Amino acid sequence: MSRLVVVSNRIADPRKPASGGLAVAVGQALEASGGLWFGWSGKIVENGTPGEGDLHLQQAGNVQLATVDLSREDHDSYYLGYSNGVLWPVFHYRLDLADFDAGYIGGYRRVNQMFAHKLASLLKPDDIIWVHDYHLIPLAAELRAMGCKQRMGFFLHIPVPPPLILAAVPAHDWLIRSLFAYDLVGLQSNTDVSHFSRYVGTETSADILGEHEFRAYGKTLQVQAFPIGIDVDEFTALGEGKDAQDMYAQMRREYSRRRLLLGVERMDYSKGLPQRLKTFRQLLQSYPENVGSATLIQIASPSRESVDAYAALKQELESLCGSINGDFGELDWMPVRYIHRNVARKRLPGLYRAASVALVTPLRDGMNLVAKEFVAAQDPEDPGVLVLSRFAGAAEQLPEALLVNPYDTLRTAETIQRALQMPLDERQRRHQALLARIREHDVYWWRHQFLAALAAIPAP
Numbered sequence: 001m002s003r004l005v006v007v008s009n010r011i012a013d014p015r016k017p018a019s020g021g022l023a024v025a026v027g028q029a030l031e032a033s034g035g036l037w038f039g040w041s042g043k044i045v046e047n048g049t050p051g052e053g054d055l056h057l058q059q060a061g062n063v064q065l066a067t068v069d070l071s072r073e074d075h076d077s078y079y080l081g082y083s084n085g086v087l088w089p090v091f092h093y094r095l096d097l098a099d100f101d102a103g104y105i106g107g108y109r110r111v112n113q114m115f116a117h118k119l120a121s122l123l124k125p126d127d128i129i130w131v132h133d134y135h136l137i138p139l140a141a142e143l144r145a146m147g148c149k150q151r152m153g154f155f156l157h158i159p160v161p162p163p164l165i166l167a168a169v170p171a172h173d174w175l176i177r178s179l180f181a182y183d184l185v186g187l188q189s190n191t192d193v194s195h196f197s198r199y200v201g202t203e204t205s206a207d208i209l210g211e212h213e214f215r216a217y218g219k220t221l222q223v224q225a226f227p228i229g230i231d232v233d234e235f236t237a238l239g240e241g242k243d244a245q246d247m248y249a250q251m252r253r254e255y256s257r258r259r260l261l262l263g264v265e266r267m268d269y270s271k272g273l274p275q276r277l278k279t280f281r282q283l284l285q286s287y288p289e290n291v292g293s294a295t296l297i298q299i300a301s302p303s304r305e306s307v308d309a310y311a312a313l314k315q316e317l318e319s320l321c322g323s324i325n326g327d328f329g330e331l332d333w334m335p336v337r338y339i340h341r342n343v344a345r346k347r348l349p350g351l352y353r354a355a356s357v358a359l360v361t362p363l364r365d366g367m368n369l370v371a372k373e374f375v376a377a378q379d380p381e382d383p384g385v386l387v388l389s390r391f392a393g394a395a396e397q398l399p400e401a402l403l404v405n406p407y408d409t410l411r412t413a414e415t416i417q418r419a420l421q422m423p424l425d426e427r428q429r430r431h432q433a434l435l436a437r438i439r440e441h442d443v444y445w446w447r448h449q450f451l452a453a454l455a456a457i458p459a460p
């Protein structure tokens with residue numbers, strides 16, 4: 001049987017808890033089959049030589065971890081610069097936040113070349129290679145240039161924007177051309193596939209052979225939606241653990257007379273945090289019965305803090321939380337509890353279960369696994385309500401959530417009020433339907449569908 005080789009910028013020991021949707025999902029998928037997981041070690045070598053990095057090998061159960069260090073210069077141009085300062089904002093429709101400094105692209109190419117070089121030395125002829133996310137789009141092209149003939153698939157965890165926006169990426173034509181070195185490209189949603197297809201139709205000379213098949217640069221490429229999921233049973237079991245139970249008991253004690261609203265994410269401008277806080281303020285203004293009663297716990301775990309746009313967001317959030325608490329708080333009640341720290345994933349199910357409403361309201365998101373985790377953690381007899389942005393990839397799959405436009409604070413506040421007042425039978429009905437959907441399309445379904453589609457493509 002072929003060995004599975006997974007490549008992603010961020011990797012994690014699958015036996016240990018990880019945070020960040022990609023690391024959690026890939027770790028779970030890889031642990032099921034075993035194989036090799038290759039990526040950045042997380043280490044930055046201050047005076048290291050650009051394009052060079054030590055390779056470390058380690059065995060973690062049935063998964064071999066191969067990691068490479070990055071020099072400071074490579075880290076800053078490849079990870080902070082081109083990946084998170086250009087590709088991330090543009091793919092999340094935020095041209096205003098992109099730093100179009102052409103200098104970054106050199107570092108991005110250099111690190112992809114170095115990764116390809118290190119990885120090639122570890123490959124076997126019949127390996128199946130599965131590359132993840134926007135940091136590594138040109139990896140297959142680099143491997144092919146070195147003569148690698150293995151089957152290669154790519155999964156993009158973030159959204160594909162419409163063609164006009166995608167074409168704002170410096171060197172977008174080179175980037176999309178390099179995707180054709182893969183045999184299969186997986187995207188999160190049908191909307192993403194349709195944006196990709198329109199880009200190919202308008203910006204390249206590719207032949208569109210079918211809804212999912214494109215031919216260009218002497219190569220045929222399949223592009224399909226494979227929405228990522230969670231391991232529902234693993235998450236349910238996590239909820240039965242001591243950490244989650246303690247968290248649940250503590251929250252129930254503190255909020256026995258109050259309603260808990262919850263937001264959990266990395267502190268990222270794509271997650272719509274300022275809009276959410278303004279909406280919560282609107283809720284307190286429009287429905288004053290919530291004053292002294294509804295509390296928003298907002299966890300915003302630190303992320304990419306050396307990128308300017310992230311540092312500015314932190315200041316904005318601190319100011320919004322301060323003003324809401326100052327304007328509405330009472331001696332025995334604070335409306336917002338804001339936590340700028342990572343909360344261990346093993347504690348999250350208890351928090352999710354204690355919440356009456358989850359606010360998952362990104363301005364744009366590839367998928368959003370927190371939405372799915374919230375559903376999995378609920379008590380089916382007395383479930384909380386999911387308020388979900390229609391701009392999250394998850395919205396395509398979860399129509400029984402209360403879908404909102406997060407920019408529209410007035411109507412989103414109305415929807416939150418509806419969630420707080422929703423009768424038990426409607427909550428149960430919606431939860432049952434949502435749970436069935438996340439069970440059917442779980443992380444193992446995702447892995448199996450992608451790898452089966454890749455295996456079905458004739459070897460190059």
Ligand SMILES: O=P(O)(O)OC[C@H]1O[C@H](O[C@H]2O[C@H](CO)[C@@H](O)[C@H](O)[C@H]2O)[C@H](O)[C@@H](O)[C@@H]1O
Nearest residue numbers: 010020021022133157158228365366367368369
């Ligand atoms: O590695 P970081 O820079 O710390 O960021 C964490 C991850 O964020 C992004 O996650 C995406 O993947 C999730 C799973 O498919 C998806 O639910 C979410 O909507 C995406 O934002 C990023 O794409 C990953 O590469 C990062 O590791």
Ligand SMILES: O=c1ccn([C@@H]2O[C@H](COP(=O)(O)OP(=O)(O)O)[C@@H](O)[C@H]2O)c(=O)[nH]1
Nearest residue numbers: 019020021022266301342343345368369370
């Ligand atoms: O303090 C935190 C914040 C987030 N997470 C986890 O990080 C992942 C976030 O994934 P999602 O797809 O929602 O967004 P991403 O961060 O990948 O954009 C989920 O598994 C969360 O449970 C966590 O463990 N602790």
